[in-house]
Amino acid sequence: xxxxxxxxxxxxxxxxxxxxxxxxxxxxxxxxxxxxxxxxxxxxxxxxxxxxxxxxxxxxxxxxxxxxxxxxxxxxxxxxxxxxxxxxxxxxxxxxxxxxxxxxxxxxxxxxxxxxxxxxxxxxxxxxxxxxxxxxxxxxxxxxxxxxxxxxxxxxxxxxxxxxxxxxxxxxxxxxxxxxxxxxxxxxxxxxxxxxxxxxxxxxxxxxxxxxxxxxxxxxxxxxxxxxxxxxxxxxxxxxxxxxxxxxxxxxxxxxxxxxxxxxxxxxx
Amino acid sequence: xxxxxxxxxxxxxxxxxxxxxxxxxxxxxxxxxxxxxxxxxxxxxxxxxxxxxxxxxxxxxxxxxxxxxxxxxxxxxxxxxxxxxxxxxxxxxxxxxxxxxxxxxxxxxxxxxxxxxxxxxxxxxxxxxxxxxxxxxxxxxxxxxxxxxxxxxxxxxxxxxxxxxxxxxxxxxxxxxxxxxxxxxxxxxxxxxxxxxxxxxxxxxxxxxxxxxxxxxxxxxxxxxxxxxxxxxxxxxxxxxxxxxxxxxxxxxxxxxxxxxxxxxxxxxxxxxxxxxxxxxxxxxxxxxxxxxxxxxxxxxxxxxxxxxxxxxxxxxxxxxxxxxxxxxxxxxxxxxxxxxxxxxxxxxxxxxxxxxxxxxxx
Numbered sequence: 125x126x127x128x129x130x131x132x133x134x135x136x137x138x139x140x141x142x143x144x145x146x147x148x149x150x151x152x153x154x155x156x157x158x159x160x161x162x163x164x165x166x167x168x169x170x171x172x173x174x175x176x177x178x179x180x181x182x183x184x185x186x187x188x189x190x191x192x193x194x195x196x197x198x199x200x201x202x203x204x205x206x207x208x209x210x211x212x213x214x215x216x217x218x219x220x221x222x223x224x225x226x227x228x229x230x231x232x233x234x235x236x237x238x239x240x241x242x243x244x245x246x247x248x249x250x251x252x253x254x255x256x257x258x259x260x261x262x263x264x265x266x267x268x269x270x271x272x273x274x275x276x277x278x279x280x281x282x283x284x285x286x287x288x289x290x291x292x293x294x295x296x297x298x299x300x301x302x303x304x305x306x307x308x309x310x311x312x313x314x315x316x317x318x319x320x321x322x323x324x325x326x327x328x329x330x331x332x333x334x335x336x337x338x339x340x341x342x343x344x345x346x347x348x349x350x351x352x353x354x355x356x357x358x359x360x361x362x363x364x365x366x367x368x369x370x371x372x373x374x375x376x377x378x379x380x381x382x383x384x385x386x387x388x389x390x391x392x393x
Numbered sequence: 394x395x396x397x398x399x400x401x402x403x404x405x406x407x408x409x410x411x412x413x414x415x416x417x418x419x420x421x422x423x424x425x426x427x428x429x430x431x432x433x434x435x436x437x438x439x440x441x442x443x444x445x446x447x448x449x450x451x452x453x454x455x456x457x458x459x460x461x462x463x464x465x466x467x468x469x470x471x472x473x474x475x476x477x478x479x480x481x482x483x484x485x486x487x488x489x490x491x492x493x494x495x496x497x498x499x500x501x502x503x504x505x506x507x508x509x510x511x512x513x514x515x516x517x518x519x520x521x522x523x524x525x526x527x528x529x530x531x532x533x534x535x536x537x538x539x540x541x542x543x544x545x546x547x548x549x550x551x552x553x554x555x556x557x558x559x560x561x562x563x564x565x566x567x568x569x570x571x572x573x574x575x576x577x578x579x580x581x582x583x584x585x586x587x588x589x590x591x592x593x594x595x596x597x598x599x600x601x602x603x604x605x606x607x608x609x610x611x612x613x614x615x616x617x618x619x620x621x622x623x624x625x626x627x628x629x630x631x632x633x634x635x636x637x638x639x640x641x642x643x644x645x646x647x648x649x650x651x652x653x654x655x656x657x658x659x660x661x662x663x664x665x666x667x668x669x670x671x672x673x674x675x676x677x678x679x680x681x682x683x684x685x686x687x688x689x690x691x692x693x694x695x696x697x698x699x700x701x702x703x704x705x706x707x708x709x710x711x712x713x714x715x716x717x718x719x720x721x722x723x724x725x726x727x728x729x730x731x732x733x734x735x736x737x738x739x740x741x742x743x744x745x746x747x748x749x750x751x752x753x754x755x756x
Contacts, residue, residue, distance in 0.1 A: 133485060134484075135484040135485060335500065335597075335600070336496070336497075336595070336596040336597045336600060337595070337596060340593075340595060343489075343493070343595055343596065344489055344592075344593060344595070345485075345489075346484050346485040346488075346489070347485075347488050347489060347492055352492060352496060353492070353493075353496075353596075354496060354596075
């Protein structure tokens with residue numbers, strides 16, 4: 125039994141497989157969400173909007189769906205297109221939902237821990253976070269690295285974890301009020317989102333126009349019925365461009381109109 | 394929503410400079426990465442592995458998917474031939490090989506693609522009927538040729554190419570059919586096996602190598618010993634021709650090959666071979682395939698040459714093992730051999746030292 129999804133030489137079947145490592149991570153995320161929300165909600169004098177709760181638990185649900193069977197093993201060893209979906213989920217959508225789902229009271233409790241906030245501030249400084257997210261995105265789509273990492277469970281785990289962590293770091297300064305960044309104005313946030321995610325456009329185009337499959341992991345895996353390795357790679361490029369780009373544009377649009385609506389006052393989401 | 398906090402993070406010029414350097418590294422990496430995933434081999438090399446011995450194309454006749462006889466050597470003459478032994482129920486190696494090959498062939502100009510012959514030989518003829526093979530191959534490329542035949546013929550085909558015989562068995566526990574077969578694509582740019590491409594050969598490997606295989610200058614071989622300027626030797630009823638010794642290339646022993654024709658009416662027996670300039674007697678050996686598919690070499694006391702018959706000492710069969718010497722066994726040189734026959738006596742035969750890839754095709 126594998127504890128995490130990784131590339132396999134076995135032909136794909138629709139038989140269910142257990143990945144206990146995924147369950148452990150999702151359980152930890154669920155416990156953390158419950159704990160943070162419990163602590164945060166206990167701090168509040170006024171009710172929290174329900175959508176925060178939906179966002180938080182959606183993040184946990186999407187985390188489970190993204191990592192567990194069938195998406196997990198498909199993305200890890202058979203289909204580049206599913207791998208692209210996993211990146212968008214782990215790197216962009218889940219971290220954002222998780223952070224916006226944190227209750228205000230939890231942020232207030234965090235703010236009282238000055239040392240921790242200072243450390244988080246260093247890690248999530250926008251320029252640094254942008255570079256980290258871009259570097260992780262670029263490096264984790266290099267064939268020489270992907271083919272090595274996907275071949276082992278630990279490597280595949282490292283890949284998934286790097287996406288999640290870099291996504292959290294990237295989304296933090298956009299969504300978290302702690303630490304406060306009064307000079308990180310909404311227009312700067314728009315530029316931050318653009319600059320930090322632009323690499324996905326190049327990666328998507330690369331997948332789309334490459335003459336031959338880029339990743340040995342997917343090219344040499346047992347063929348998936350009805351889909352060639354190159355067509356699958358082109359689907360991956362399309363997902364990057366046609367799903368990833370609208371996500372980024374949507375985020376930029378929200379930030380822009382929030383700036384328009386609230387004036388020049390710096391305000392976290 | 395505001396959260397009271399007096400904590401702020403202030404950038405510094407030193408941090409900004411470090412961040413800019415990191416950004417430059419990332420940008421350069423992106424530019425390099427987007428150049429593609431090609432792994433460049435050394436100039437002049439192929440990604441396939443050279444065949445240990447450049448064996449000639451076997452003249453084996455099987456049946457194609459239209460039910461017609463297909464002589465492998467004749468039908469693929471003059472073409473860059475890719476030969477694969479597999480089965481259509483193969484879950485991974487066979488379909489990946491053929492999918493990758495087909496994908497690349499679709500990108501080749503027709504003038505290049507029509508010079509290729511891709512031949513699939515099923516090692517599971519019970520399940521792989523002609524219709525099954527044709528449907529499977531058509532899923533990749535209708536130009537691919539599918540062959541099937543009796544298991545003995547398939548085994549002979551594989552044996553002629555020094556491949557371990559494929560096996561088909563049934564797992565008693567699960568009832569699954571288990572097939573063991575060579576996973577390599579055998580490539581014949583001319584009339585000899587030159588390269589083997591294992592499973593794991595990628596599309597950009599084929600894209601790079603196929604056009605170069607067509608244009609590569611392989612040693613051109615003509616028939617017999619005349620190419621090596623070693624005339625046949627006649628002694629009584631015996632005629633010894635084509636005596637060659639492949640250069641040992643660092644190996645401790647060398648092998649000698651030749652053909653003996655007995656034009657008389659009485660059989661003769663080759664009792665021994667000596668190589669005086671190599672400092673010792675040669676030993677007659679025969680390479681044979683064991684039941685498990687392994688190749689073994691055993692000593693042979695003597696070789697009978699029947700009346701009116703021919704005996705060939707050739708790679709994969711009978712041969713003479715000789716002590717080797719890099720100095721005296723350089724390609725282009727000549728080594729005198731002394732053959733001792735029971736009736737014909739001692740016959741001196743000059744053997745030409747050649748490179749392995751220059752071994753003559755045995756008609």
